[in-house]
Amino acid sequence: EELVRRKLPVYWGINTRVTDILRDEALLPLWRAAGLVHISLGTEAAAQMNLDRFRKQTTIEQNKRAIELIKKHGMVAEAQFIMGLENETPETIEETYRYVLDWKPDMANWNMYTPWPFAELFEELGDKVEVRDYSKYNFVTPIMKPEAMDREDVLKGVLRNYARFYMRKAFLEYPFIKDPFKRRYMLGCLRAFMQTTITRRFYDLGRVHMRGTQLEIDLGFDESRVLTPEQIAEMKRRKEMQAAPGLDPEEIKLQAENPLNVPLNIPVNEAASSTQSVS
Template sequence: MKILIIEPPAVSIFGNQRIFGGNGSNKSDFRKPPLDLMMMSGYMRKEGFDNDLLDANASRRSIDDIKEVIKNKIPDVIFFSTSTCTIYKDLLVAKVAKEVNSSIVTVAVGTHVMALPHDTFAESEYLDVIVYSSEWEETSLNVLKNISDLKNARGIYLRKTSGEIIKTDIQAPVSDLDMLGFPAHDKLERDIYGDPTSKRSPKSIVMGQKACINNCSFCCQPAFFGAPVLRKRSVEHFLEELKWVQDLGFQEVMFNDATLTADLEWAALLFEGMIRNKIDLTWNCSTRAERVNPEILKLMKKAGCHTIALGMESVDSTVLKNIRKNIHPEQIREAVSLIRKNGMNTVLFCVVGFPGETRKSIEKTISFLKTIDSTFITLGIAVPAPGTDFFRHIEENNYLLTRDWSRYDPMKRPVFSYPELSADEILYYSTYGLRQFYLRPRYIFNRVIAIRNMSDVSKNFNNFVGFMKRYVIHSRT
């Protein structure tokens, strides 16, 4: 059986996010390996199903390029990822596949199709299967094992030849993540990935845990992947993967865990293992402000960490309560200070436009950001992803302006408007806040004096050019 796994082409010139519910165009020169597809590919291979993996997003291939690949390989099955704002273009993968050979089985994965399976089938006559289970690896294997009679494959919606859509039995969660094997790091082009925080290349991506310990109303993790029930790989298994990644020639990784230090004991064992095994990888990660302390930060730094991202969203108490963020601004301030004191950079993920937002609350958040020493921030526009509580709130209160999914991008004008805060105002504040933060003389001065070598010069120049293209030259309408 020939199997082809595809990350579809980018819709934006900046590339797109699709991984595990990611959505929107990238904010800068950011090319992230498709970890969800890599995990599917690696598990299939482990179970005896060889496959090809193609990332058309990061490699900037077109849909015509995809069609040529399909013509050359003539696969029996194609799996492809989707996201809300790219769904119309993503479904072209199924179309060109059927144009090449109508017998190719086309399978879509992603949180958008999980939330709206019937709408998606109606959108594309060329789509055969939608994975609704959050266990994408096991469900994709079910498809392959039952390819001759797909109604026996657990965790999918299936379009029968009659046109009838059926939902098969649910796929139980995988309790032992070690059984999934390693993501297919060796199947992608090595030298095309990186982001503004990267220190070295080539760079890959890893993950040691599934789900998240929080239950934010806007996030796809609790809506689709079972948060706050956290499942962890064994430290030993994870270390073996990191050794393999290093042996493949990678010099840096991104930890894709929603909260890498959710379990401080597990995290400490991981970092100690990296140090003990002399794993020479630099890396960045995400966590929550209350899940860092001086002891764990010292271990992280020694194990190769250079950048830690924290979810802040807002500093307004009403907004934070409405989105169930369970964080206090002073925890953010303290965490940023601790991280910087331990010699690492910080990224703060901030968003404008959540329920309860006002002009005053946005201005308060922007003012707060200017008082702390974060290396980077993001200030995207809230996107109500289908299937989340945030989407239901926006829809039920008649705040929604459009169901044109291509508009559901945090870099574009909001798809909703509040009586007290318009879509245009939210868009304005997003760009205004970023300019206020990044174009401060003090910030620019601190970036300049932090330069240590020509690599830093190149990185800072590229980041500045990317910022100007994204927030000054290009329109965000």
């Protein structure tokens, strides 16, 4: 209200939850009047199964409704998706694209699931997280290996979604937005997207190469930080020991979750360098 009263030329954006938009629907005109122009929503997953898994407490229909409300009040609606869980398939990747066509957000991002150590889902996934190269825990590298596809194919599917979505926006939507401010804003975002794509900084495109007509991807994992089948089996064995009498359950649990003995209580950038001395 103070921003509106003082008529300050301030423009800003937020990341928020779908439930917040639905709860505060009556406040959306005030938010826009106060300079809010861009709202990024954690829609997270197209499949209700994964929405429930992330404790989102929302439905697919609510995601669509929140995006409609944001756009109705002249703000940019951005949908965020989490990809690359162990249940990912080519069909679920395609499903997220079908949903953005249906929901019609102004922007969309597909981020790779990054299983931070000690997070609840990290513990739940356990031995399914075999990559412990924390320098690659960057939201654009597929850490999980889905049961039905390779990591490289997950990344290819996500990049295909980006290409289709923003090509469609560039030619069929952004140039024809009636609101002059929003049109300039979206075209500016598109230029930034194209620049980072050309320089191969977007989504770490430097690791993607064409060999003939085939797309090849080098994920660049430090192989000494990727669990072997033997280490995974040892993790399972240690977990089975947790209930054994006379043993410290917390110590066994820690060893089971960190079989490479990588320090987990330090920032990621430090962890990446610390792992160099671990064999």
